[in-house]
Amino acid sequence: MNQEVQEPTFQPPIPSSNDQSPELSSQQEEKLFLTFVADRDVPCPRCGHNLRAATQMKCMECGDDLRLAVAGATIVLRAFLCVIAPGFFAGILAIILTFIIVAQPGAPWEAYGYLAMGYGSGVISIVICGLRKRFLCLPLENQFGWAALNWLIHIALFYFTVWINF
Numbered sequence: 001m002n003q004e005v006q007e008p009t010f011q012p013p014i015p016s017s018n019d020q021s022p023e024l025s026s027q028q029e030e031k032l033f034l035t036f037v038a039d040r041d042v043p044c045p046r047c048g049h050n051l052r053a054a055t056q057m058k059c060m061e062c063g064d065d066l067r068l069a070v071a072g073a074t075i076v077l078r079a080f081l082c083v084i085a086p087g088f089f090a091g092i093l094a095i096i097l098t099f100i101i102v103a104q105p106g107a108p109w110e111a112y113g114y115l116a117m118g119y120g121s122g123v124i125s126i127v128i129c130g131l132r133k134r135f136l137c138l139p140l141e142n143q144f145g146w147a148a149l150n151w152l153i154h155i156a157l158f159y160f161t162v163w164i165n166f
C-alpha cells in the first residue's frame with residue numbers, strides 16, 4: 001500500500017568472487033535480518049507488530065522466531081479458520097431452520113432453542129473475527145487448542161441434540 005513511500009533501500013552484501021555457497025551462516029543471516037529491519041517498517045507476519053529497529057530475530061510482541069526470506073505476505077490462518085468454521089456452520093443452519101419454522105408455524109419449543117444456539121454460535125464466530133489480531137498473537141499450539149475445544153463443544157451439542165430427539 002505504501003510502496004511509493006517505502007522504496008527498498010536495502011543493499012545486500014556483495015558476495016566474494018567464486019562464492020558458490022548459497023547458504024548463510026546464522027550470524028550472517030542475523031546480520032542481514034537486523035540490517036533489513038533497522039530503518040524500515042516491517043510488520044511481524046503473525047501479529048503485525050512493527051519490527052523496525054529489532055535487536056533480535058524474534059518478535060517483541062508475540063515472541064515468534066523470525067527469519068529473513070522471500071515469501072508472499074500471508075499469515076498462518078489455518079487455526080483461525082478452524083476456530084470460526086463450526087460457528088459459521090451453526091449460524092447458517094440456524095438461518096435455514098428459521099425459514100423452516102416460518103414455513104411451518106407451531107414448531108416445538110426445542111426448535112427455538114436450536115435457533116438460539118445456532119445464532120449464538122454464529123455471533124461468537126463474528127466476535128472472534130473481530131478479535132482475530134489478538135487470536136493470531138497466541139502461540140500456534142494455543143490457537144489449535146481453542147479450535148479443537150470449539151469443535152468438541154459443537155460436536156457434543158450436535159450429538160446431544162440428536163440424542164434427545166431420536
Ligand SMILES: [Zn+2]
Pocket residue numbers: 044045046047048049059060061062063064
Ligand atoms: Zn509478532
